[in-house]
Amino acid sequence: MKPFSTFPLLHSGILVFLFLLLTTLFGRTTSQSSRNKSPELSITWSTCGYSEITVFLHQLVAKYSTISRLFSIGKSVEGRDLWVVVISDNPIERPLLRPQVKFVGNVLGNYGPSCYVLLRLITHLLKTFEYEDSMERRLVEMNEIHILPNMNPDGFMRSIAGACSGTYGRYNAAGYDLNRDFPDIFNPKEGKEMQPETLAIMNWIRENAFALSVSMMSGALVVTYPYDSVPTDTESPIHGPHLTPDDDIFKHLAMTYVKNVNDTQDQDMNMSSKMGRYCPAIKRNFGNGIVNGADWSPASGKINISSYPNN
Numbered sequence: 001m002k003p004f005s006t007f008p009l010l011h012s013g014i015l016v017f018l019f020l021l022l023t024t025l026f027g028r029t030t031s032q033s034s035r036n037k038s039p040e041l042s043i044t045w046s047t048c049g050y051s052e053i054t055v056f057l058h059q060l061v062a063k064y065s066t067i068s069r070l071f072s073i074g075k076s077v078e079g080r081d082l083w084v085v086v087i088s089d090n091p092i093e094r095p096l097l098r099p100q101v102k103f104v105g106n107v108l109g110n111y112g113p114s115c116y117v118l119l120r121l122i123t124h125l126l127k128t129f130e131y132e133d134s135m136e137r138r139l140v141e142m143n144e145i146h147i148l149p150n151m152n153p154d155g156f157m158r159s160i161a162g163a164c165s166g167t168y169g170r171y172n173a174a175g176y177d178l179n180r181d182f183p184d185i186f187n188p189k190e191g192k193e194m195q196p197e198t199l200a201i202m203n204w205i206r207e208n209a210f211a212l213s214v215s216m217m218s219g220a221l222v223v224t225y226p227y228d229s230v231p232t233d234t235e236s237p238i239h240g241p242h243l244t245p246d247d248d249i250f251k252h253l254a255m256t257y258v259k260n261v262n263d264t265q266d267q268d269m270n271m272s273s274k275m276g277r278y279c280p281a282i283k284r285n286f287g288n289g290i291v292n293g294a295d296w297s298p299a300s301g302k303i304n305i306s307s308y309p310n311n
Helices: 003-025 050-061 111-128 135-142 153-158 196-206 249-262 301-309
Strands: 068-075 082-085 100-105 144-148 210-216 223-225 290-292
Touching: 003 050, 050 068, 050 082, 050 111, 050 153, 068 196, 082 111, 082 196, 100 111, 100 196, 111 135, 111 144, 111 210, 196 301, 210 301, 249 290
Parallel strands: 100 144, 100 210, 223 290
Antiparallel strands: 068 082, 082 144
16 A cells, blocks of 8 residues: 555545544534534543443434444443444445544553543534534545444443553453454464454454544553554564554654644643653653654554554
8 A cells, every 4th residue: 555645535534533533632623613612511431331331322323313323343251232333424324435434442441531532522523513614514424433432341340430550440351451462463373362342343344444543542642653563573573663654644644633732732831741641650751742653562462453454
């Protein structure tokens, strides 16, 4: 895949999508008119609890049934559904060549803020679609948006609200780290049996042609981009960044996100202070706010390493 051939397809719709996400994160709107401000959101940390999120998403999609669809891509170890909301002006049948985008939150069960942010994004997109001149409406008309707020519902039920260290709720109910469980083209694990949550994600990826995938995490304030793992069976192992053929696209997307986060914050703060450490356990500052995944924390089996080659 050549970067220059793929970039025009990504540029028009997906950079807008990232901008919408970041402005939603910080309570700002993307539309010029003040009428497009989202109504007060009745979403809290507890909304990501399994019973609460199931009721919330069913009610929300029932209210906006012409532009959204709810389905389960599979079940967790303990039998909880992995709910995905599809948002589009034609949510039942995708128009030919319309780009697909996916967001995944709470890959690790104690990453609850990512679930909260994605619930806000879903609600914001649905509520602002009615405004014909809004960026949100154009976004929904240009893309098919898939959002999975909570990939690890079993782990979330064991997590502790407000904790930014420790492993309570990190793993699934079988004790597996799901962000180390995905197939890895650089370090294949022959005969390894994947967890049901991982299998559900892989089937979802294979059944769709996602042009861009975003995994929301918690802890460090940074944007990472592929690759996240490095080959370990070569004579000259990689130390530092491990770059994809589309590295220029990924860096452009990452920096666009960071720049717009920067623009929504206090202009007197410099980038390094905004991209600082929110949790004491995070020992690294990230300079301009982006980092190659392998350069920061190389590991086999991360969700990003499966999303990129499969799409």
